[in-house]
Amino acid sequence: xxxxxxxxxxxxxxxxxxxxxxxxxxxxxxxxxxxxxxxxxxxxxxxxxxxxxxxxxxxxxxxxxxxxxxxxxxxxxxxxxxxxxxxxxxxxxxxxxxxxxxxxxxxxxxxxxxxxxxxxxxxxxxxxxxxxxxxxxxxxxxxxxxxxxxxxxxxxxxxxxxxxxx
Amino acid sequence: xxxxxxxxxxxxxxxxxxxxxxxxxxxxxxxxxxxxxxxxxxxxxxxxxxxxxxxxxxxxxxxxxxxxxxxxxxxxxxxxxxxxxxxxxxxxxxxxxxxxxxxxxxxxxxxxxxxxxxxxxxxxxxxxxxxxxxxxxxxxx
Numbered sequence: 245x246x247x248x249x250x251x252x253x254x255x256x257x258x259x260x261x262x263x264x265x266x267x268x269x270x271x272x273x274x275x276x277x278x279x280x281x282x283x284x285x286x287x288x289x290x291x292x293x294x295x296x297x298x299x300x301x302x303x304x305x306x307x308x309x310x311x312x313x314x315x316x317x318x319x320x321x322x323x324x325x326x327x328x329x330x331x332x333x334x335x336x337x338x339x340x341x342x343x344x345x346x347x348x349x350x351x352x353x354x355x356x357x358x359x360x361x362x363x364x365x366x367x368x369x370x371x372x373x374x375x376x377x378x379x380x381x382x383x384x385x386x387x388x389x390x391x392x393x394x395x396x397x398x399x400x401x402x403x404x405x406x407x408x409x410x
Numbered sequence: 411x412x413x414x415x416x417x418x419x420x421x422x423x424x425x426x427x428x429x430x431x432x433x434x435x436x437x438x439x440x441x442x443x444x445x446x447x448x449x450x451x452x453x454x455x456x457x458x459x460x461x462x463x464x465x466x467x468x469x470x471x472x473x474x475x476x477x478x479x480x481x482x483x484x485x486x487x488x489x490x491x492x493x494x495x496x497x498x499x500x501x502x503x504x505x506x507x508x509x510x511x512x513x514x515x516x517x518x519x520x521x522x523x524x525x526x527x528x529x530x531x532x533x534x535x536x537x538x539x540x541x542x543x544x545x546x547x548x549x550x551x
Contacts, residue, residue, distance in 0.1 A: 262483040273467055286451075293441055298441060311446060320423040325417075325420040330413075340421070372548040
C-alpha cells in the first residue's frame, strides 16, 4: 500500500513534468510530431530500463494479439485531449478530463473488466470520488471565479473601469 | 457539446490506458508492457505524421534538448502507474496521480520554472487540493 502511494505520487509528479516539457516542444512542433517524438523516447527509455533490469529476458514473452494494439489508446488520448482543449480552453477541458478519468476508474474497479481485480463498490468510494472531483473543479475553475468576484467588487466599489482583471 | 464529449472521451481513454497497461504487464511483465505500448503508440503516431504530411519536426532543432527529451520520463510514469494499479486499484491510483500532478503544477507555475508563465496560486487552488486529499482519505478509510 505505502509503496503504491509513493509510486503514484512520483508518477503523477512526472506526468506534470512531462506535460510541461511537451508544452514547450509544442510551441515549435505540431501536436502529432510531438506525440511521435514523446512515444519514441518513451519506447527507448523503457527498452533501456528493461534491458538494464532483465537483460535479454526482456524479449522472452508471449503476448496476446490485442497487446499489439494498445498504442491505439495513446493516440485516442492525444486526439481527444487536443480537441477538448481547443474547443473548451485548457482549464475547463482539463477539469472535465480529470473528473471523467476518476469516474471511469471507479467504474472499472467496480466491474473488473479486462482481467483487473474487482474492487467492491461502496457508497464511501463514491463519496471519495465526488470529493476528488469537487477538488479538481475548484482547483481548475476557482481562479476564474476569484477573478470574476474581484472584477465585480471593483466595478461596484470604484468607478467601474476595471479593465484588467487580476 | 462537442468539446465536452471530447474531454470526457479523453478521460475515458486515459483510464482505459492505465487498465490495459496493468493487464498487459500481468501477462508479459512490466518493462515488456511499457516497451511494447510505447512502441506501438509510436508507430501509429508516426503513421499519422506521415499521412498528414506534417514536417514541423524540422523545427525540433530550435527546441531546448531538456524539453525535447521529456518523453523519456514515460518509463518512470508507466512503471509507477502499472505497479500502483496492481497494488491498490485504478480509482485510488488515479486519485493520487491527480493530486501529485496538480501539486507539481502549483510548484512549477508559482516559480515560473521551465519557461512557464509565472502565476500566483489562489486560495481556491489550495482549497481544491485539500478537498482532493480528503477524497483520497475517504476512498481508502
